[in-house]
Amino acid sequence: MKSPLRTSCCLALVAVLLSSCSVLSVKPPVPPDWTPRGSVPVMVAMAPGGGSDRSARVIAQTLNELDLGFDANVENKDGGSGAVGWATFMSEEGNGNTLLIAETALNTLPLVYEDVPFTYKSFTPLVMFAKDSRMVVARKDAPYNTCPELVEASADHRVIAGSSGRTGADALVTGELEKAGGTFDIVPYGSTGEVLTGLLGGQIEVAPASAASAKPYLESGDFKALCTLSEDRYEDPVLADVPTAIEQGMDATVVMWRGVFGAGDIADVQRRYWIDKIEEGMRSQTYRDYLEADMLIPANLSGEEFASYLDDYDARMREVF
Incomplete structure (x- = not known):
């Protein structure tokens, strides 16, 4: 966990990053046959080596395996428990040629540090591809x-x-x-x-x-x-005998979502393209191996369903925090 001083410094950097972004840019029209091109950054607001970084690399790999004419490349921009990366991604508003991998902290960080300039609503929900527990x-x-x-x-x-x-x-x-x-x-x-x-x-x-x-x-x-703290027991042979907190009489669960977002205010054709291709990548062996190795709970909520899930999840997190 970052120290309060380090977190405060990171949040100050967030403000500088945002102040340097132009708010007068004019967005060109998006053609109905739009497709990504060149290098597509897949941003993750956490350091290399953790669960968020691993999920970003899996999603990038599944997209590249589809050979769609672009290269998805993971970019780590950590700091402030995610604040620096997510604030930086706000400057991509309207840019459909970039993706963001995020998880539960995108809901909870703005509740703990109220001066961050973003919430989960700052970005375009595309696909929730997995759930995790503890x-x-x-x-x-x-x-x-x-x-x-x-x-x-x-x-x-x-x-x-x-x-x-x-x-x-x-x-x-x-x-x-x-x-x-x-x-x-x-x-x-x-x-x-x-x-x-x-x-x-x-x-x-x-x-x-x-x-x-x-x-x-x-x-x-x-x-x-x-x-x-999962809703059901794990199926893994080593973990199958571990009871849930609910089985032990505690009304307690912890479910952590993992999902892909686009930048804020992207065109509908861009949103639909990414949902379709991400879900196609989720049918790959790479994705299935990832779920098994990391003992994740399969999930597939896209578009408005993902947005609705985030609203409900945020309401629950406000009660917790």
């Missing part, structure tokens, strides 16, 4: 075995939990546990990998984690899973 893991010798036991234990003694950010899925998990009555001291880390390293080293006692990142530690016996 599980809660602890060291193998922890004195609790379920999420309700963890909540109960936190009432009697200090429980130190890790988190990879204030606006992402880890924060949502912690929020659900606190809503159930838990109290935790949160240690911030820069990534899920760092969180799990901290748990392995004994710096923290419990941590939210994606299923794919937690699985090797569960297989090795270093960690035990207390519950999943």
Whole structure:
């Protein structure tokens, strides 16, 4: 998780970026047979190596495999927990020749940092291609075995939990546990990998984690899973025996969406083109392998359905935050 000072500096940079953009540009008409050309940037507002970066590279690869006459190239523009990249993408308004890969933090970051100049409505929703969730893991010798036991234990003694950010899925998990009555001291880390390293080293006692990142530690016996925050159990043989929080009597789920956006105010022909080609790419083996390897939940909401989902999701996040 970024420090408050670093985040403030990034947000100041956002303001500079926006002030340098011309608001007097005239958008030329878009022909009805429009297609992308040349290099198509696929922007991701997170650093290389994380889940958002991986999803961007998979989407770019599926588009390139279709051989459509353009090259999709991932561009990372991280900073401010996503604020720098998303603010930069605002300057692409009306440009149909670029894409943005985003996830749940696009809803939550403007709720935590109200001075950012964008919301999810600043961009054009194209396709939600996957959903993700989280599980809660602890060291193998922890004195609790379920999420309700963890909540109960936190009432009697200090429980130190890790988190990879204030606006992402880890924060949502912690929020659900606190809503159930838990109290935790949160240690911030820069990534899920760092969180799990901290748990392995004994710096923290419990941590939210994606299923794919937690699985090797569960297989090795270093960690035990207390519950999943998914709506249903995972089908993976290693994780199938881990109950959901709902099964344990807690009304708690965490679902993180992953999706593709166009720039704001693109033409309808551009929006329709991208929805069609992204969905065609999602029928590839590359996409199916990605879902399986990252233990993601398949999803396919496009256009207005995706926009409606975002509205509902945003309303829920406002309650959480």
